[in-house]
Amino acid sequence: xxxxxxxxxxxxxxxxxxxxxxxxxxxxxxxxxxxxxxxxxxxxxxxxxxxxxxxxxxxxxxxxxxxxxxxxxxxxxxxxxxxxxxxxxxxxxxxxxxxxxxxxxxxxxxxxxxxxxxxxxxxxxxxxxxxxxxxxxxxxxxxxxxxxxxxxxxxxxxxxxxxxxxxxxxxxxxxxxxxxxxxxxxxxxxxxxxxxxxxxxxxxxxxxxxxxxxxxxxxxxxxxxxxxxxxxxxxxxxxxxxxxxxxxxxxxxxxxxxxxxxxxxxxxxxxxxxxxxxxxxxxxxxxxxxxxxxxxxxxxxxxxxxxxxxxxxxxxxxxxxxxxxxxxxxxxxxxxxxxxxxxxxxxxxxxxxxxxxxxxxxxxxxxxxxxxxxxxxxxxxxxxxxxxxxxxxxxxxxxxxxxxxxxxxxxxxxxxxxxxxxxxxxxxxxxxxxxxxxxxxxxxxxxxxxxxxxxxxxxxxxxxxxxxxxxxxxxxxxxxxxxxxxxxxxxxxxxxxxxxxxxxxxxxxxxxxxxxxxxxxxxxxxxxxxxxxxxxxxxxxxxxxxxxxxxxxxxxx
Numbered sequence: 156x157x158x159x160x161x162x163x164x165x166x167x168x169x170x171x172x173x174x175x176x177x178x179x180x181x182x183x184x185x186x187x188x189x190x191x192x193x194x195x196x197x198x199x200x201x202x203x204x205x206x207x208x209x210x211x212x213x214x215x216x217x218x219x220x221x222x223x224x225x226x227x228x229x230x231x232x233x234x235x236x237x238x239x240x241x242x243x244x245x246x247x248x249x250x251x252x253x254x255x256x257x258x259x260x261x262x263x264x265x266x267x268x269x270x271x272x273x274x275x276x277x278x279x280x281x282x283x284x285x286x287x288x289x290x291x292x293x294x295x296x297x298x299x300x301x302x303x304x305x306x307x308x309x310x311x312x313x314x315x316x317x318x319x320x321x322x323x324x325x326x327x328x329x330x331x332x333x334x335x336x337x338x339x340x341x342x343x344x345x346x347x348x349x350x351x352x353x354x355x356x357x358x359x360x361x362x363x364x365x366x367x368x369x370x371x372x373x374x375x376x377x378x379x380x381x382x383x384x385x386x387x388x389x390x391x392x393x394x395x396x397x398x399x400x401x402x403x404x405x406x407x408x409x410x411x412x413x414x415x416x417x418x419x420x421x422x423x424x425x426x427x428x429x430x431x432x433x434x435x436x437x438x439x440x441x442x443x444x445x446x447x448x449x450x451x452x453x454x455x456x457x458x459x460x461x462x463x464x465x466x467x468x469x470x471x472x473x474x475x476x477x478x479x480x481x482x483x484x485x486x487x488x489x490x491x492x493x494x495x496x497x498x499x500x501x502x503x504x505x506x507x508x509x510x511x512x513x514x515x516x517x518x519x520x521x522x523x524x525x526x527x528x529x530x531x532x533x534x535x536x537x538x539x540x541x542x543x544x545x546x547x548x549x550x551x552x553x554x555x556x557x558x559x560x561x562x563x564x565x566x567x568x569x570x571x572x573x574x575x576x577x578x579x580x581x582x583x584x585x586x587x588x589x590x591x592x593x594x595x596x597x598x599x600x601x602x603x604x605x606x607x608x609x610x611x612x613x614x615x616x617x618x619x620x621x622x623x624x625x626x627x628x629x630x631x632x633x634x635x636x637x638x639x640x641x642x643x644x645x646x647x648x649x650x651x652x653x654x655x656x657x658x659x660x661x662x663x664x665x666x667x668x669x670x671x672x673x674x675x676x677x678x679x680x681x682x683x684x685x686x687x688x689x690x691x692x693x694x695x696x697x698x699x700x701x702x703x704x705x706x707x708x709x710x711x712x
Contacts, residue, residue: 160699160703162326162592163647167353168350169350169352170355171317173198175357178359178360178361179202183535190562193569196357196577198315202318203321203378204378211302216423216551219291221255221289234284238544239544240676241545243545258562265306280426282550285550319340319348323343325340330583334530335358358533362536363384363386363538366380366381372609373512374403374511382656389659389699392698398671399676400513401547404510405431407419407493407497425449430473431471452547453677456510456614472505515537524563525541525560533564536560541556596651596654596658604631608624612661617682621669628665673685673686
């Protein structure tokens with residue numbers, strides 16, 4: 156299989172080589188790099204900003220694992236399956252919950268420091284959808300930052316791991332057999348590795364994180380533009396369940412016109428007993444679910460959105476005043492500081508909140524070893540769809556998934572290397588040149604894409620809203636093609652490459668969401684309000700047609 160589509164970009168001006176190139180520097184990417192090194196393989200980590208700028212550092216709540224007394228992997232499995240609304244791969248979930256506790260212990264051995272009680276045991280809290288306290292946290296509400304710190308420190312001290320920061324990945328390179336042989340990238344820097352280059356490798360691992368920037372309001376950092384999913388689609392890989400985008404119920408509401416990355420108010424705040432209330436102080440989650448404020452995220456986000464519609468309000472409130480100052484300062488210092496920076500003191504006033512795009516439960520389709528449908532191309536973390544999350548991710552399973560499946564990818568690569576199945580690859584230059592260049596939208600299209608997606612494919616969706624979004628996205632693509640025909644193409648640069656990735660991912664997401672005519676998990680159709688197991692208890696698999704258009708096909712039941 157040859158790569159048939161690529162971003163419009165200059166030819167590579169420099170080349171580097173390694174054994175395994177990992178794209179992304181969150182918990183998933185760095186765990187792969189550290190573990191392939193143990194097998195004697197060289198690794199190169201390519202990251203879009205600096206090493207600790209990805210989504211991992213923003214994870215406040217923690218990492219879920221059956222570490223506490225009385226808790227078991229089976230109970231963790233049950234909670235995950237319930238949250239996933241019938242679309243989890245049970246074997247993938249079983250892998251997650253059984254391998255998870257030891258994976259967390261290995262993370263601790265790497266240097267991650269979790270909060271502990273006076274008895275020395277790891278402190279555990281609850282979050283939405285969990286029936287037990289099984290969320291390990293660090294620094295109160297700075298778990299991701301601590302995990303990132305520990306992994307970055309380990310990577311920086313390993314001379315066998317090469318780092319390329321400020322680099323946007325462009326497209327996959329393959330050999331004549333269609334096996335991944337490296338990638339092209341653009342380095343935003345100075346010196347020998349400046350501009351577009353190529354990295355040759357025996358295997359490629361995507362750990363690029365999410366695609367929250369496809370929406371106007373998101374908890375994701377600015378770098379989360381769906382680059383990994385877009386690259387995979389152009390490379391001919393299958394992606395799955397893109398319609399299942401989780402909207403976090405409680406990002407901080409900072410105004411009606413807020414765009415970009417919004418501050419997150421962790422689910423752990425509700426886990427410790429904070430209440431969701433409307434402007435009159437009414438707890439509207441009571442009676443809607445047995446877990447009230449700790450119901451799975453899709454249920455809470457829908458309830459907040461419905462209450463906002465009923466009252467004509469643009470936000471609700473999270474009330475933790477009963478915590479007192481000491482608890483806020485010690486358990487949630489990061490959130491306390493963030494709120495105060497925005498003029499809100501949660502010690503004395505409820506916090507205004509409104510749902511925002513948070514996590515992609517779907518992504519590049521993988522098997523239990525992290526292999527995609529393209530030989531030699533792997534994926535893990537948020538960019539991947541392992542089958543763990545189904546239609547709605549259970550809180551704090553994301554860091555664990557990145558950790559567990561990164562270790563599985565490294566083990567697979569180590570096994571292939573030991574068996575002589577990971578030879579050096581020669582790039583099929585002819586195929587790379589023959590790939591059709593994708594016209595680039597102008598950089599300002601990014602904001603247009605985000606507005607279209609928030610209006611048409613946000614928390615609430617309908618056939619009409621998504622048709623409007625699809626038409627707007629098609630117009631942006633048509634304009635990019637016409638500018639090429641008129642010899643007025645957008646300049647190839649980071650902003651236009653990101654816009655092209657967002658356009659492709661948004662188009663694929665809307666196509667899948669329009670096809671799924673039911674409400675399930677975090678996919679909420681106003682025109683199909685009921686779950687339909689008879690027709691839709693199955694996945695949608697999306698690939699790129701020869702024309703460059705995404706095509707979604709329901710998986711056989």
